[in-house]
Amino acid sequence: MNEDGVTADGVNELEEVRCSAKGCHRGAVHVLVWNNPKVHAPDREKTWVACDDHRQSLADHLDVRGFLLRVEPLRVTCPTCGASFPAPQSSCPVCDGLRTGSCGSRE
Numbered sequence: 001m002n003e004d005g006v007t008a009d010g011v012n013e014l015e016e017v018r019c020s021a022k023g024c025h026r027g028a029v030h031v032l033v034w035n036n037p038k039v040h041a042p043d044r045e046k047t048w049v050a051c052d053d054h055r056q057s058l059a060d061h062l063d064v065r066g067f068l069l070r071v072e073p074l075r076v077t078c079p080t081c082g083a084s085f086p087a088p089q090s091s092c093p094v095c096d097g098l099r100t101g102s103c104g105s106r107e
C-alpha cells in the first residue's frame with residue numbers, strides 16, 4: 001500500500017518548488033520568464049523561480065541585461081488530478097475539496 005505521492009492518511013503532498021537564488025531554500029511563488037537574445041532563439045523562454053525575498057533581485061539581474069520578459073505567479077500542477085493553481089499550496093484544492101466535500105451527508 002505505497003502509492004507514490006500519497007501519504008498514509010491519503011492526502012497528496014505537492015512538491016515544493018525552491019527559489020532559484022543561490023543558497024535560498026524558500027518556496028518559490030514567482031516565475032521570471034527571460035530570454036538572452038545573444039544565445040537563445042527569440043521564441044525560447046527560460047524561467048527562474050523566486051521567493052518573495054528574491055523576486056526583485058533576480059528580476060533586476062535579468063532586467064539590467066535586457067533579458068527579462070515578464071514575471072508571472074508560480075503555478076503548481078497536482079500530480080493526482082492535474083489541476084493547476086497558484087503556489088504556495090501544501091495540498092491540492094481540487095483533491096482536497098473532493099475529500100472534504102465528498103458525499104453531502106453528515107451525521
Ligand SMILES: [Zn+2]
Pocket residue numbers: 019020021024025026050051052053054
Ligand atoms: Zn529566495
Ligand SMILES: [Zn+2]
Pocket residue numbers: 078079080081082083092093094095096
Ligand atoms: Zn488534485
